[in-house]
Amino acid sequence: MELQLPSFPILLSFFLFVFMVVNILMKRAKISSSASKLPPGPQKLPFVGNMHQLFGSLPHHALRDLAKEHGPFMYLRIGQVPTIVVSSPEYAKEVMRTHDVVFASRPRLLSSQIMLYDCTDLAFAPYGEYWRQLRKICMQELLSTARVQSFRSIREEEMFNLVEWIASNVGSAINLTEKIQTSTYGITSRAAFGKKSREHGEFISIVAEAVELSGGFELADLFPSFGFLALISRARPKLKRLQLRAARIMENIIKEHVEDGEKSAEKSGESGKEEDLVDVLLKFYNNGDLGFSLTSDNLKAVIWDIFAAGSETSATAVDWAMIEMIRNPRVMRKAQDEVREVFGRKGSVDEAGLTDMKYLKSVVKETLRLHPSAPLLLPRECGEKCEVDGYEIPAKTRIIVNAWAIGRDPNYWTEPESFIPERFLDSSIDFKGNNFEYIPFGAGRRICPGMSFGLINVELPLALLLYHFDWKLPGGMKHEDLDMTELFGVTVRRKEDLHLIPIAFDLSPLEKSK
Ligand code: HEM
Numbered sequence: 001m002e003l004q005l006p007s008f009p010i011l012l013s014f015f016l017f018v019f020m021v022v023n024i025l026m027k028r029a030k031i032s033s034s035a036s037k038l039p040p041g042p043q044k045l046p047f048v049g050n051m052h053q054l055f056g057s058l059p060h061h062a063l064r065d066l067a068k069e070h071g072p073f074m075y076l077r078i079g080q081v082p083t084i085v086v087s088s089p090e091y092a093k094e095v096m097r098t099h100d101v102v103f104a105s106r107p108r109l110l111s112s113q114i115m116l117y118d119c120t121d122l123a124f125a126p127y128g129e130y131w132r133q134l135r136k137i138c139m140q141e142l143l144s145t146a147r148v149q150s151f152r153s154i155r156e157e158e159m160f161n162l163v164e165w166i167a168s169n170v171g172s173a174i175n176l177t178e179k180i181q182t183s184t185y186g187i188t189s190r191a192a193f194g195k196k197s198r199e200h201g202e203f204i205s206i207v208a209e210a211v212e213l214s215g216g217f218e219l220a221d222l223f224p225s226f227g228f229l230a231l232i233s234r235a236r237p238k239l240k241r242l243q244l245r246a247a248r249i250m251e252n253i254i255k256e257h258v259e260d261g262e263k264s265a266e267k268s269g270e271s272g273k274e275e276d277l278v279d280v281l282l283k284f285y286n287n288g289d290l291g292f293s294l295t296s297d298n299l300k301a302v303i304w305d306i307f308a309a310g311s312e313t314s315a316t317a318v319d320w321a322m323i324e325m326i327r328n329p330r331v332m333r334k335a336q337d338e339v340r341e342v343f344g345r346k347g348s349v350d351e352a353g354l355t356d357m358k359y360l361k362s363v364v365k366e367t368l369r370l371h372p373s374a375p376l377l378l379p380r381e382c383g384e385k386c387e388v389d390g391y392e393i394p395a396k397t398r399i400i401v402n403a404w405a406i407g408r409d410p411n412y413w414t415e416p417e418s419f420i421p422e423r424f425l426d427s428s429i430d431f432k433g434n435n436f437e438y439i440p441f442g443a444g445r446r447i448c449p450g451m452s453f454g455l456i457n458v459e460l461p462l463a464l465l466l467y468h469f470d471w472k473l474p475g476g477m478k479h480e481d482l483d484m485t486e487l488f489g490v491t492v493r494r495k496e497d498l499h500l501i502p503i504a505f506d507l508s509p510l511e512k513s514k
Pocket residue numbers: 122123124135143305306307309310311313314317368372373374377378379439440441442443444445446447448449450451453454455458
């Protein structure tokens with residue numbers, strides 16, 4: 001009997017069918033064997049466009065909503081990027097203390113590659129020897145308590161100018177957001193460069209634009225294996241242009257410092273002027289003697305960090321504090337009473353008085369709880385395969401810590417959505433990264449090195465604004481009408497600028513200091 005072989009199309013269909021079944025079975029096996037190890041969460045978050053379309057709302061809000069469904073240690077795949085979102089103090093502690101070394105790196109984002117000279121600043125440098133050396137310089141030389149103290153007269157002078165300007169506008173509506181920003185950038189600029197650069201205004205606007213482009217959810221960042229996306233990204237030419245403009249300004253600043261240094265060397269002596277941050281950095285410029293040398297690109301990356309991280313964060317915090325106090329007149333009155341009592345008793349308005357202002361300090365803490373300047377901190381990256389709470393975290397997984405959601409966790413905070421500075425009055429909770437329910441400056445190895453510089457730049461302007469003036473909203477606007485919509489970037493500020501009418505309370509210290 002002759003055996004009849006099936007025809008070619010039938011054979012092909014059969015093999016295809018077998019291939020598909022085997023494939024499906026293998027995939028299921030793969031998923032089930034790894035799913036039991038990976039934390040729970042929607043396995044894939046389809047990427048459909050820009051960040052707002054991706055999340056449907058602001059990322060820190062949307063990620064909190066997702067975490068309510070999937071838990072505080074949630075696994076997402078955003079585009080191609082495996083991502084863990086941490087939304088509870090317990091898991092924050094796992095990531096930033098127990099396994100801090102493993103999670104101490106940063107992902108290489110398109111914006112930091114372009115703006116920060118291939119991530120050679122401090123904030124986006126990968127964890128390793130270069131970062132360690134730079135961090136040491138920052139902690140010991142650039143942002144030490146003594147250095148921050150040495151800029152006291154700069155702060156007081158800039159603040160005096162701000163108050164004087166407001167005093168000349170009492171009774172009229174002013175854009176307080178803008179003025180606070182200019183003054184804060186003024187302080188950082190003078191501390192970093194010795195003076196405001198000629199292009200001060202331009203530098204501020206470059207930073208503001210770059211911050212908006214640096215949210216970390218750029219298409220190219222979410223599909224890293226498609227290298228061409230980085231080349232065709234719409235953000236790329238914008239970032240390139242910003243980088244060139246910023247480079248020109250920073251090169252001028254460096255050049256002036258080098259020339260000044262040469263002139264004072266020629267006179268073989270001290271220049272007599274207070275050392276600024278660029279002077280300190282220049283000691284490491286192409287200088288092997290100190291065991292660590294910085295190129296001119298490295299210098300620019302670090303200068304950018306200080307100027308951007310140092311100003312935007314503090315200015316945003318002052319803005320949120322003023323908005324919350326306008327919305328909560330009881331808090332505003334109590335803070336004013338304290339500030340007026342302390343400064344009134346001292347007979348002058350100065351930085352030393354701030355230590356006595358317990359309530360004002362609680363206002364600042366409460367502001368940073370509800371409005372951490374960087375609600376998702378800065379992204380981290382898992383350096384090597386690691387196990388957390390029985391879950392396996394593969395190397396290169398991106399870690400997002402939702403500090404904003406943690407600061408509003410009802411398991412830790414009563415009335416978490418309300419602005420109640422009193423909660424900090426008799427509490428030992430501080431900013432230093434030991435209380436994982438409160439991490440506006442982050443925690444662990446990557447904790448913000450500019451904390452004391454930042455805090456003084458928030459407390460001093462607030463004390464002065466509250467001491468010298470009463471404040472009201474323009475055009476009969478009620479505080480309930482204030483639009484609290486946020487604008488997302490590396491830092492999150494309010495979408496609308498704050499316009500207020502200052503009413504003079506006591507301007508006599510201004511007269512005395514003239
Ligand atoms: C209210 C003011 C400030 C707030 C709320 C703030 C917040 C933060 C946060 C959340 C981080 C990320 C921490 C982490 O990943 O765990 C950070 C890092 C950083 N901050 Fe600040 N910051 C402030 C002021 C400053 C100032 C004044 C400077 C410098 C002049 C500064 C320089 C930096 C740098 C360089 C990093 C990166 C550190 C690293 O990766 O090693 N910050 N900051």
